[in-house]
Each structure stands twice: as C-alpha cells, then as structure tokens.
Amino acid sequence: MNNPYMPIPVRVVKIRNESDDKTLRTFDLEFVNPEEAFDYMPGQFCQLSIPGAGEAPFGIATSPTEKGFLRFTVNRVGVFTKALHELQEGEEIGIRGPLGNWYPVEEFKGKNVLIIGGGFALTTLRSLTIYLRDKANRPDYGNITLIYGARRPGVMIYRDELEQWETEDDIDVHLTIDQAVEGWDKRVGFVPTVTSELSPPSKDTWVMLCGPPIMIRYTLPTLAKLGFPPERIYTSLERRMKCGIGKCGRCNIGSQYVCVDGPVFSFAQIEKIPEEI
C-alpha cells in the first residue's frame, strides 16, 4: 500500500541567497530517482523533510513547464528552516508532494490576469507567471500584469528574473519598495497604493493575490473599489501544518483543511469561513 508519510529522495543541486540579509535562501532540487518525479500545478506545495530535523511545507516556486528541477525559497525562522539553510549542494533530503490544490488556471482561460505579490510570498506566483507565459499556454490568456512589492531592494526575491520580465512585452511588471532608497529608480509605495495608482481595469480580469496579511487586508478594499468581485480574487492561505494530507487537524479552518481543500481559495470562499484567516 502507498504510504503518504514516506518522503522520496531529492538532491540539492543549487543553493543561492535570495536576500542580502541571508534570511531567504533558494534551493533547486532534483529527484534522485527520475522515475519518481511527479507532475504538479502552480500553487501546489510540498513537504520538505530532513531526517532527524523534521518536515515543513513550502510552495513550489518552479512552474511545471520548467522541467528537471523543483525550486523552493525558504525563510529562516525556526529549527527546521535553519537546518534547511545549513544544507550544502549535493546533499540529499526528502520530499512529499505535490500537495493541495492550485490556482484556477482553467477557470480564467481567455481572461486577463492580475498577479499581486508581496515579500517572499512570490514563490507560487512565480510558478504561475512562468506557467501562464509558457509558449504553449500564453495564447490562452489575455493581458498579464504583475505588481510586486518588497520592503527594500535587498529582500526582493527573484530580482534578476523580474528585471528581465520588465523588458519583455507580453507582461506588465511593476516593482515597488516601501521607502525610497538611493539607486532605486522604480516605484516607491505600498502594494495597495501602487495598485490604486495603476487602477487596472477589472473587466474580464482575475486576481491572484499573495503576501503578508497586512498587505492583503489593505489590498482587498482597493480591489473592491476597482470593481473586482470576491469570486475573482484568489489567494493562497498559510497555516501551520504537519501531515499535509488532511489528517493531523492542524490547518483546519471552518470545515476546510488548508492542506487539502486549499491552499488556494477565492475570497468568496474565505468570506464563508467563520474564523479569521
């Protein structure tokens, strides 16, 4: 019988610092046994496992259209993420996944997509952006707009890639930081303010919104003012998790489990959940 608690081996092939304060680190992983490689969709997550140190869930930052590796960006906050940060290239760890649901890419085919991210919550939005812009998928979608904010340039993740996207013409990229600093010639201001300034038209547009709770709290009214209904605004929820497969009870909110019924929910769904997100 299949044992859903059993991780499969992956090798760390590349590690790089994602922020100047070294709290964010990006790991590229390859399956040790290529026949165990799994398919996934943008928005899904995995449990990364280090024997003896534990397990924790992380959103997949690669797109399924990028073959051959999986990418995760990890914020060092506790015992397990510290153990991850101490890994060296070439080491083997375990992975369980793909877990959870994904951004509703089928539902918004033929529509415009507004992607709004803040801080290091860009991981699965990176997956989504690359997926939508893949040659095979791009004709299925209208305008793609990305608004991404970080506290300061040094903690802006995937910055080289974002600046590359800025020069490309099938996506509108708007990068912003909280306060002006020397050498920054792009936007300055919080994500809700920038969204309000840009005033993207809501007609035929779906929103994928991920970031710290405070950013979400202030961006939602802005989007409402612009005419986006909650049914068309999606986010990926965070909750402390253990099993990732709907058994351990930890990520229960209302009648849902974030791990198996989410992590992607529309705000129309979230409004029906009695507890605060």
Add this chain to the structure above:
Amino acid sequence: MDYYKLKKPNVDEFIAELRKEYSVYAPVDKVGITSFAPLAEGQSPNMDFLLTQKPAKEVFYPQTEVLLHFEGDQTTPAEYTGGPIAIFGVRPCDARGFKIVEKVFVDDRYKDFYWLARRKDSLVIAVGCNSPVPECFCNWVGGGPFGTEGSDVLAIDTGEQYILEPITELGKKALSAMNCLEKATPAEVKAVDAPKATAIESMTKPPEMENLKASLDSLFDDPLWNDVTAKCLGCAVCTYSCPTCYCFDIQDESRRGKGVRLRIWDTCQFPIFTKEGSGHNPRKSQMSRLRQRYMHKFSYMIETISEFGCVGCGRCVTACPVNIDVREFIVKSLEKAQQKGAAV
C-alpha cells in the same frame, strides 16, 4: 442470525481462543490508569468499570507511534507486525469512535497507512451498557448504550453470562468458530430486551440536537463563548480522553545519525498547535481554541463527514478539572440561538 452465550467463568477461555488468531486488547488497570492494552497469556480483562479513562482509539491509533526509521541515508517506514487485533469489552461509544476517526483517516484523497495496518482484519467485540452513568450522553449524538455501529459483535451482560449478538459477517464467522460458546435459546435472547429498555430509559433525554449546527453557526461571534471559556484552564484533558479527537503532531528524534519520525496525539487546546514560524498565531485566546473544539465537533464535522465528532462517552465531562460540561454548553447554545432567532 444466531446468538451465542458466554458464561462469565468462561471469559478467560474465550480470550484464550481469540488469542490463537488475534492480538487481544481488553480493559486493564495499568499503573493507576485504566485503558485498553494487549492481554498477556493467562491475563484476565478487568470488566469492573464502565469506561476506561483512556479512550479505546489508542488500540488502532497509539498515543505515540513510529512512522519512519532513519539510519544513515536510509529512511524506512515502520511496519506493524502485531497481527490482526481483537478488542474485547469496548463500549459502544468507543466502538463508534473507531468509525468516526476512520472517516477522517481513510478518505478518498489519502489513506492513512498506519491506521489501516492495525485496523486490517480487526474484530471488535463491544459490551453494551446496562447501567449508564450520569456523564453518559451517547443518546444525544446518534448512539445508544447498546449501539452496534463500529462493532462486529455486541455482548449483553445478563448477570451470569453474556449474550453475544453477531453484527457483521466477520463477527458471525468468529463466533461460530468458537468452542467455548453455546447457542443462546430464544428465551435467553428475549431476556435481554428488558435490561436494554431500562438502560435507555435511564438516560437524560436529548435536546433538539438537529438544531445544534445551525445554532452554533449563528453564535460564532457571540459572548457565550467567553462565558463557557472563563474557567477553562486549557489543560486539554478533554481532547486526550476523547475517542474521536484525532489531531496529531509529527516530531523527529535522532541521535548519532539514527532516529525516528513519530506521530503523537496533539491538541487544539494548546497555543502552539497553530503558532506559525513567523510567530503569528491565528488562535491566540483560549476562547478561540475551545470554540474551535466545539465548532469542529458539532458544526464542521457535520459538513465533512455528516455526523458529530462526538460519541457522548462523557469522558471530557468526568475528566475536566473545572467541571466544564459540554452538555450544558449544548443546551445553552440551543437556547441562546433560539432567543436570538426569535428576536430577529
């Protein structure tokens, strides 16, 4: 279906026969706490108490359980090697609890490998409750002192002997293979009706439980929750003694390159249960945690598995150090929701 009789002096022989095919678990009084444990050869079950202090779920879902072994680069899943399990003497509420936990652990998305390993080919022999105690409320939540859900055999105590009623095909097969049993006569089978009726009659009549979910949903932000939580210590004995609380933690333990990944019963009553790496905790107050427990059992689980996450065993009522009684809360919330509804 044929009923059998088991004379009380023959219980040990019955257990010995079961032991030929099963690891037999039964109530024992172990270091001052009563629980279900495997009987050693020649060991008799302790049938003197109504309910064990620890819920019977631990037979299939141990409080601490190894999931994986680590050694060097090797990770291997723990294998259950105890053979098929028979439980003797479980009460109908605990037996029903197995079915409820199983609905969570074995759903159409993921099947829990470890739960199934122990549940496979298991035989559940329950004993009906002739004398429910004041804490019992199985009749409020869809069960009864002689309920059969989750059992393969129901034993009914008639004083000198047990009348054994096979509930499932497995139960029927197991009983028919036993040498120490005799078939019960129609008169003996008929004789269980009176004690059954007396037991059911002795229990507190339930309030309108079909209104409970909607009532709780309407009271989510009501000050009622502060009242019920005011004396709660957050000790979590209610969750650890509950036959349907299934939440667990996963932890690694290792030393010098060798170790295990464990799962351990956990509780929504402790703040760390939901505390995230960032320090953010979506359930900061004891009020929000007790509310989660009651909402989960009496509202959310109606949506997910179409029944209450409660079998009315009353252990939480008995064990609570500050006498929080879930039944008082149920009655209060039904009344309050009705008042609120009437006021609208």
